[in-house]
Amino acid sequence: MYVAVKGGERAIANAHRLLADRRRGARDQAELEVGQIEEQLRLAVDRVMSEASLYDPELAALAIKQASGDIIEAVFLLRAYRTTLPRLAVSEPLDTGAMRIERRISAAYKDIPGGQILGPTYDYTHRLLDFMLLAEGEAPPPERAERALEACPPLLELLDAEGLIERETDNGCEPADITRDPPDYPVDRATRLQMLARGDEGYLLALGYSTQRGYGRNHPFAGEIRLGHVEVEIFVEEWGEAVCVGEIALSECQMINQFGGSRDAAPQFTRGYGLAFGHSERKAMAMALVDRALRAEELGEEVQGPAQQAEFVLAHADSVEASGFVSHLKLPHYVDFQSELELLRRLRREHDRRECDMGPDAQPEDSL
Amino acid sequence: MNGYNFAYLDEQTKRMIRRALLKAVAIPGYQVPFGGREMPMPYGWGTGGMQLTASILGAGDVLKVIDQGADDTTNAVSIRAFFERVAGVETTTATGTANVIQTRHRIPEAPLAPDQILVFQVPIPEPLRFIEPSEQETRLMHALEEYGVMQVKLYEDIARYGHIATTYAYPVKVDGRYVMDPSPIPKFDNPKLHQSDALMLFGAGREKRLYAIPPYTRVESLDFEDHPFEIQRWDESCALCGSRESFLDEVITDDAGGRMFVCSDTDYCLTRRGELA
Numbered sequence: 001m002y003v004a005v006k007g008g009e010r011a012i013a014n015a016h017r018l019l020a021d022r023r024r025g026a027r028d029q030a031e032l033e034v035g036q037i038e039e040q041l042r043l044a045v046d047r048v049m050s051e052a053s054l055y056d057p058e059l060a061a062l063a064i065k066q067a068s069g070d071i072i073e074a075v076f077l078l079r080a081y082r083t084t085l086p087r088l089a090v091s092e093p094l095d096t097g098a099m100r101i102e103r104r105i106s107a108a109y110k111d112i113p114g115g116q117i118l119g120p121t122y123d124y125t126h127r128l129l130d131f132m133l134l135a136e137g138e139a140p141p142p143e144r145a146e147r148a149l150e151a152c153p154p155l156l157e158l159l160d161a162e163g164l165i166e167r168e169t170d171n172g173c174e175p176a177d178i179t180r181d182p183p184d185y186p187v188d189r190a191t192r193l194q195m196l197a198r199g200d201e202g203y204l205l206a207l208g209y210s211t212q213r214g215y216g217r218n219h220p221f222a223g224e225i226r227l228g229h230v231e232v233e234i235f236v237e238e239w240g241e242a243v244c245v246g247e248i249a250l251s252e253c254q255m256i257n258q259f260g261g262s263r264d265a266a267p268q269f270t271r272g273y274g275l276a277f278g279h280s281e282r283k284a285m286a287m288a289l290v291d292r293a294l295r296a297e298e299l300g301e302e303v304q305g306p307a308q309q310a311e312f313v314l315a316h317a318d319s320v321e322a323s324g325f326v327s328h329l330k331l332p333h334y335v336d337f338q339s340e341l342e343l344l345r346r347l348r349r350e351h352d353r354r355e356c357d358m359g360p361d362a363q364p365e366d367s368l
Numbered sequence: 369m370n371g372y373n374f375a376y377l378d379e380q381t382k383r384m385i386r387r388a389l390l391k392a393v394a395i396p397g398y399q400v401p402f403g404g405r406e407m408p409m410p411y412g413w414g415t416g417g418m419q420l421t422a423s424i425l426g427a428g429d430v431l432k433v434i435d436q437g438a439d440d441t442t443n444a445v446s447i448r449a450f451f452e453r454v455a456g457v458e459t460t461t462a463t464g465t466a467n468v469i470q471t472r473h474r475i476p477e478a479p480l481a482p483d484q485i486l487v488f489q490v491p492i493p494e495p496l497r498f499i500e501p502s503e504q505e506t507r508l509m510h511a512l513e514e515y516g517v518m519q520v521k522l523y524e525d526i527a528r529y530g531h532i533a534t535t536y537a538y539p540v541k542v543d544g545r546y547v548m549d550p551s552p553i554p555k556f557d558n559p560k561l562h563q564s565d566a567l568m569l570f571g572a573g574r575e576k577r578l579y580a581i582p583p584y585t586r587v588e589s590l591d592f593e594d595h596p597f598e599i600q601r602w603d604e605s606c607a608l609c610g611s612r613e614s615f616l617d618e619v620i621t622d623d624a625g626g627r628m629f630v631c632s633d634t635d636y637c638l639t640r641r642g643e644l645a
Contacts, residue, residue: 008445076410083406084372182401182576185504311502321574324411328491331413331443334436334617335473335632339535339554341618342600347529 023068037061046249046278047071051319052078053179053198054085055248055277072200072319079320083179092233092242093170096252096275097154099228106155107222108256114152119227120279155224156254156271165256165269185311192294192314193287197275199317201283207307208289216293216305220272223256227279251276253284257292260299270299375422375455381405385423385578389569392580397542398510399493404576414447414472415573417489421451421470424485424569430458432466437474437615437632444472463635473536475557477614477636480566482583488551490572493579495539495549515547518590526595535600541588542581556599556615561587604629609640 024031038045038061048060052075060078067073103119106112159165175190178198183191196204211217230250233242253274261267272292274284293307294314306312316322373379381403388402407415425431431451435444439461447470448459460466463476472489480486496506499517509515518539525533538555542548550561551570561568561581568581581587591597605612607628614636616629631637 008440008442009449012442012446079406080408084378086378180403182403183503184401185502311504315503320406321411324413324415325491325574326412327410328412331472332436332441333473333552335554335615336536336552338616338618338632339556339600342602343531343533343535347531347533350530 023066032065034058034061034065037064043279044069044071044074046276046280047201047283048074048078049278050276050280050283051075051198051200052082054078054082057278072323076320076323089234091245092235094230094232094250096226096230096250097157099152099226099230099250099252100247101149101152101226101228102249103227104152104224105222106224108224109155112155113158114150117149117152121281152226154254156256159223159256159269163266163268166260166271168271168273183314185314187310187314189291189295189298192310193273193275193291195314195317196287196290199287200319200322201280201286203317203319203322204286204290205282207293207313208286210305211289211293211307214305216296216303216308218257218270218292218301220255220257220289220292222285223254223271225251225253225281225284227251227281249278251278251280251284253281253288255285255288255292262300270295372454374427375425375451376407377405377419377422381419382423385419388578389420389423389580392569392578393567393582395546396581396585397540397546397548397579399577399579402576402578404573407573409446409450411574412491413443414470414489416571416575416578417470417472417487417573418447418450418571419573420487420569420571420578421468422455424487425451425455425457425468427455427457429468430460430466431455432460432463432469432635433471434469434474434476434633434635435472436617437476437636438634440634461635462639463633473552473554474615474632475553475560477611477631477633478639480564482565484566486564486566486568488553488568488570490549490551490570490577491574492537493549493570493572493575493577495537495547510546513545515541518547519592522590523592526592532591532595532597538597539590541590543585543587547590548579548581554600554615555589555597558587558589558597559599563587602629606631606637609637609644611637611640 038057041061041064044064045057045060048063048071049055049057052060059081060074063074063077064071066077101117103121104114104117106116156165160167173190175194176188178191178194228249229247231244231247234245235242255272255274257270257272259267260270270292272288274287274291276283276287290307290313293305294310296303296308303309375382384403388400392398392400404416404419407418409415409418421431431448432439433444433448435441438444451457452459463469463478467483468485468487469476470487470489475486494503494506496509496518499521500506500509522532522534525531534555536554537549537552538558540548540550540558540561550558563584563586564581565583567583570579572578589597600615602616604616606614606616608630611631614631614633617632619628619630620626621628
């Protein structure tokens with residue numbers, strides 16, 4: 001006799017207990033500390049903060065630990081926490097030009113005011129497994145420059161002074177808030193940039209790559225990539241001025257793309273923009289490529305590639321939404337499946353009947 | 369529960385959702401955009417329905433949660449446990465004693481009463497989505513009442529299979545105006561939407577849309593004069609309660625083709641068995 005599948009509650013509780021055990025792993029290994037993740041898996045922490053839209057390295061590290069290193073799950077955990085937080089204030093626009101630079105490069109000019117500063121980068125490392133890391137050994141401390149860095153003016157401002165690149169101006173509009181307002185397509189650039197900033201890195205990387213391979217090609221130059229700390233300021237009414245409430249690490253990418261222009265307007269380079277929390281250079285670059293691709297319509301270009309289709313790109317960029325909807329296929333669909341079974345059996349019965357009545361070569365009767 | 373507001377969402381968010389719900393009730397079948405929040409469950413697992421339930425739930429309400437018609441499917445258990453934890457409301461499996469029922473994929477077999485609210489979980493709220501993927505386009509089509517493509521799609525089914533091949537999420541027209549996706553309920557349940565005594569609310573969390581069918585609203589399943597809408601029927605009856613009127617789930621009992629049919633609505637089935645005993 002069939003017994004309905006009962007005991008869901010106990011099964012769920014036991015599954016979660018087993019999960020906690022697997023997360024801990026073999027007990028002869030020391031348990032991973034959140035502080036270790038925060039300090040030693042920094043790039044994972046930065047990615048989780050970026051895609052969760054919450055700057056909190058400790059909680060991002062906790063999420064990574066809790067998710068057993070599943071980055072998408074960690075993003076989800078942090079996002080679900082973020083949504084419960086009260087909004088106490090809105091910061092002033094960040095001034096990335098005043099960034100305390102840790103890394104800053106340009107692929108457009110050989111030498112730039114302030115210099116090319118490599119900073120901590122995996123670029124130029126030979127991707128050879130370093131077996132020394134298997135053994136315990138302390139890394140030597142870094143070389144320190146004897147004098148402070150020179151000022152690093154935003155590079156695109158130099159082109160701007162000559163009129164060679166389109167000027168980015170503040171149009172004074174209050175930007176929409178994608179965490180509060182539902183998307184209403186078509187969305188403006190400020191909204192698009194917000195959606196890209198929390199978009200999945202792998203997804204943006206693939207889309208950005210597709211533009212380089214010809215699906216909406218618009219040759220980019222990495223005008224400037226900078227990484228470092230920026231002060232966050234909040235305007236305090238009572239004091240009548242903005243005060244710094246702390247610093248956050250950011251990666252910013254300004255792409256220089258091929259020109260727009262017309263008979264009336266002199267040709268100018270155009271821009272793509274990328275910004276991400278922490279050291280997330282790949283994300284910032286991919287974002288800048290996709291941002292520029294999504295400006296196709298605005299710049300009068302033909303929309304040819306997937307990366308140029310705003311609704312397609314933006315509606316599928318969020319890993320929390322995407323992984324939720326894909327994983328929901330694991331939920332029971334007995335009822336819908338039963339409905340399909342019933343129809344399929346009926347269609348097959350009718351098909352067999354026709355074959356019997358008319359022979360295999362007969363055309364199906366006109367069922368209209 | 370410590371640290372969280374009653375029913376998880378903060379009051380401003382609940383008010384925002386209730387305002388959107390009022391608009392939805394005022395324009396039956398119209399998809400109202402709302403500022404959907406992240407929930408601590410994955411998108412696609414009922415976050416839209418949960419936000420609606422959270423917004424309308426009061427301390428004195430009695431909540432029932434079903435998935436596939438059953439109270440004991442894992443996700444129904446999980447959502448019920450969530451509201452027990454964050455709202456502390458009484459829960460039940462009895463359809464008759466609940467005043468808020470959150471459901472995925474079914475409408476209970478027992479007729480609903482005027483003081484009950486049915487909250488549907490909706491994956492894709494746009495009935496035209498699989499004909500026209502762009503949201504910009506479909507909103508325009510709704511505005512212009514441009515629904516010919518939907519009839520054409522159903523007609524193509526008939527031309528190809530001899531039947532309309534949509535068996536669930538079967539499109540309906542609400543109050544003679546908006547074509548609406550009733551969520552992936554089997555078309556078996558569509559007639560229960562028509563002139564219902566209960567208020568029906570639909571929430572799509574990922575897509576950030578909600579809509580409603582107020583009580584006593586005309587709801588027609590799309591069809592043709594010569595191919596009228598019809599619901600599923602079974603040759604079998606429920607192996608447990610003997611019902612011939614309910615939606616039946618097929619259960620495979622062995623690896624030799626053995627199968628049986630049982631009611632998908634577990635409360636309906638249990639109640640009938642109690643009456644028969």
